[in-house]
Amino acid sequence: MKILVPVKQVSVLDEDFELRDDGRDVDPDYLEHELNEWDDYSWEEALRLHEEYGDDVEIIPLTIGPQETEEGIRKCLAKGGERGIRVWDDAMEGSDPMAISRVIARVAEREQVDMVFAGTLASDHGFAQTGVSVASHLGWPQVAVVSKLDCQPGSSSVQVQRELEGGLEEVLTVQCPAVLTIQLGINEPRYASLRGIKQARAKPVEELSHSDLGLSDEDVGEAGSASRVRRMYVPEKGQAELIEGTLAEQGARVAEIIKELQGEA
Amino acid sequence: MTEILVIAEQRRGELVAASLECIAAAVELKESGGQSVAVCIIAQTPESFVTSLSVAGVDEIVTIRSEQAEFQSDVFESTLLALIEQRQPALVLAPHSIDAWSYAPVLANKGGFGYSSDVFGIRYEGDELIATRAAYAEKVHVDVDFPGRDTVLLTVRGNTFKPIEASASPQQSSFEVSSVTPRSSHESYIEPESGGEVDITQAEYMLSIGRGIAEEDNVEQFAELAETMDFTLGCSRPIADNGWLPKFRQVGQSGKTVSSCSVYLALGISGSVQHMAGMKHVPNIIAVNTDPEASIFSIARYGVVADIFDIADELQNHFE
Numbered sequence: 329m330k331i332l333v334p335v336k337q338v339s340v341l342d343e344d345f346e347l348r349d350d351g352r353d354v355d356p357d358y359l360e361h362e363l364n365e366w367d368d369y370s371w372e373e374a375l376r377l378h379e380e381y382g383d384d385v386e387i388i389p390l391t392i393g394p395q396e397t398e399e400g401i402r403k404c405l406a407k408g409g410e411r412g413i414r415v416w417d418d419a420m421e422g423s424d425p426m427a428i429s430r431v432i433a434r435v436a437e438r439e440q441v442d443m444v445f446a447g448t449l450a451s452d453h454g455f456a457q458t459g460v461s462v463a464s465h466l467g468w469p470q471v472a473v474v475s476k477l478d479c480q481p482g483s484s485s486v487q488v489q490r491e492l493e494g495g496l497e498e499v500l501t502v503q504c505p506a507v508l509t510i511q512l513g514i515n516e517p518r519y520a521s522l523r524g525i526k527q528a529r530a531k532p533v534e535e536l537s538h539s540d541l542g543l544s545d546e547d548v549g550e551a552g553s554a555s556r557v558r559r560m561y562v563p564e565k566g567q568a569e570l571i572e573g574t575l576a577e578q579g580a581r582v583a584e585i586i587k588e589l590q591g592e593a
Numbered sequence: 594m595t596e597i598l599v600i601a602e603q604r605r606g607e608l609v610a611a612s613l614e615c616i617a618a619a620v621e622l623k624e625s626g627g628q629s630v631a632v633c634i635i636a637q638t639p640e641s642f643v644t645s646l647s648v649a650g651v652d653e654i655v656t657i658r659s660e661q662a663e664f665q666s667d668v669f670e671s672t673l674l675a676l677i678e679q680r681q682p683a684l685v686l687a688p689h690s691i692d693a694w695s696y697a698p699v700l701a702n703k704g705g706f707g708y709s710s711d712v713f714g715i716r717y718e719g720d721e722l723i724a725t726r727a728a729y730a731e732k733v734h735v736d737v738d739f740p741g742r743d744t745v746l747l748t749v750r751g752n753t754f755k756p757i758e759a760s761a762s763p764q765q766s767s768f769e770v771s772s773v774t775p776r777s778s779h780e781s782y783i784e785p786e787s788g789g790e791v792d793i794t795q796a797e798y799m800l801s802i803g804r805g806i807a808e809e810d811n812v813e814q815f816a817e818l819a820e821t822m823d824f825t826l827g828c829s830r831p832i833a834d835n836g837w838l839p840k841f842r843q844v845g846q847s848g849k850t851v852s853s854c855s856v857y858l859a860l861g862i863s864g865s866v867q868h869m870a871g872m873k874h875v876p877n878i879i880a881v882n883t884d885p886e887a888s889i890f891s892i893a894r895y896g897v898v899a900d901i902f903d904i905a906d907e908l909q910n911h912f913e
């Protein structure tokens with residue numbers, strides 16, 4: 329069984345930031361990058377299967393992004409897996425999740441994978457679209473927000489639990505191959521060892537462009553997207569009344585406010 | 594006249610409340626743009642939802658009878674696609690629900706629709722539809738448009754649009770469910786773990802802890818403080834995922850909504866969208882966090898930028 333795990337280096341805003349000149353995104357100088365929290369869990373789920381079944385389960389991390397996003401792949405490879413894939417070229421700039429998912433699906437076809445484990449969502453834009461959308465490009469079934477997974481290599485179906493609103497869970501069986509989007513808390517992601525981090529540097533990360541995957545310019549970037557960013561802006565936000573002073577004063581004031589509020593009630 | 598189609602959802606025979614919020618969003622647009630509003634619902638007994646969906650401003654309710662009692666993505670995807678292709682609405686609204694996280698991306702892809710998710714603002718500028726969503730931990734808002742798309746699908750953030758209370762008598766029609774072979778099957782539900790005596794949805798005063806507590810050993814200090822203050826102890830997702838507190842104490846989308854709460858003391862909670870979904874309605878939120886940029890401060894009534902352990906010590910003294 330071959331499992332493809334698409335991961336994302338998400339953007340985190342600095343405390344102070346400025347928008348780009350065209351007003352459609354934050355100036356990249358003010359963005360830090362880290363591996364999406366959900367992807368730690370989807371990769372861990374793949375790692376566990378790889379450990380349990382050895383060579384019967386091959387796991388491949390994939391990212392879509394420029395050179396610097398290779399860091400995310402290396403972070404995964406530091407925990408396990410033998411090789412990664414990164415896809416990017418200038419035409420892919422401005423891709424939304426629908427365009428990104430088209431690229432991921434092509435990689436899944438090229439690698440002839442049996443399952444795709446994606447993060448449920450990414451913390452920077454929170455679309456919750458990409459993983460499921462990969463399934464539709466592949467014509468595969470999908471389950472979103474998977475909180476438990478019982479997967480055996482070669483099986484024609486897999487039993488999963490998906491997390492619904494309000495703490496309710498649903499147990500369902502889904503046919504394979506399938507795309508599962510993985511929820512936080514499904515496992516406890518490991519930390520990479522120093523040795524693992526060193527070894528990861530030597531592992532191959534294949535670099536591909538959209539045309540290597542047989543996609544045209546219209547399939548990616550803004551042309552291949554289902555929405556387009558018109559404008560980004562800092563909203564007028566509510567701001568809490570700040571309680572200042574020494575710790576003792578702050579504590580006293582909070583206590584006073586709470587007692588007043590309880591008196592009102 | 595163009596149409597706005599609302600996808601209403603149900604689970605276990607109960608209407609998903611966010612369906613009514615989507616209807617409210619559609620009716621608001623109708624008032625400014627003159628479209629008609631149709632609402633569809635897929636269920637085993639779709640007629641049973643007609644009364645609750647007959648909201649003022651709705652022109653038509655489309656009932657779709659399914660053999661499947663539970664949500665099944667393949668059935669939703671193909672049925673809704675057929676319905677949209679037949680009716681050609683300019684806009685389709687669905688709740689940003691877990692079920693929609695499954696069917697909406699597939700629907701958008703297969704239909705070639707414009708698409709965005711978790712939107713909380715929808716407006717027309719001339720003929721152009723513009724949706725607003727947030728990015729980068731809610732620190733910025735983003736206006737998106739959908740050039741060249743005749744139909745746009747949007748999933749709508751919960752607690753954004755206020756349900757309309759007035760009722761009406763819309764037309765009724767029915768639509769045939771698509772005959773697809775489902776590729777997944779429902780086995781069972783697992784009910785949320787019961788908290789016995791503790792029901793955070795009923796609590797009036799809550800003290801909730803988040804990542805800021807750093808270590809499991811620190812839970813006890815806050816549990817004691819909650820007891821001293823006679824507050825109910827709650828938490829954000831990471832605390833429950835780590836097993837430091839039981840799931841029934843978790844506030845948020847995948848936990849509970851604290852519907853009876855009037856004072857919510859948030860300690861070391863930065864305020865993810867998912868957490869805020871369960872508590873942002875509380876009138877008196879008091880947030881303590883070391884990060885002055887934490888999102889929670891934008892919805893709190895009072896904010897303290899301080900170490901939660903120090904503040905907890907102070908509060909312990911004041912309430913003892």
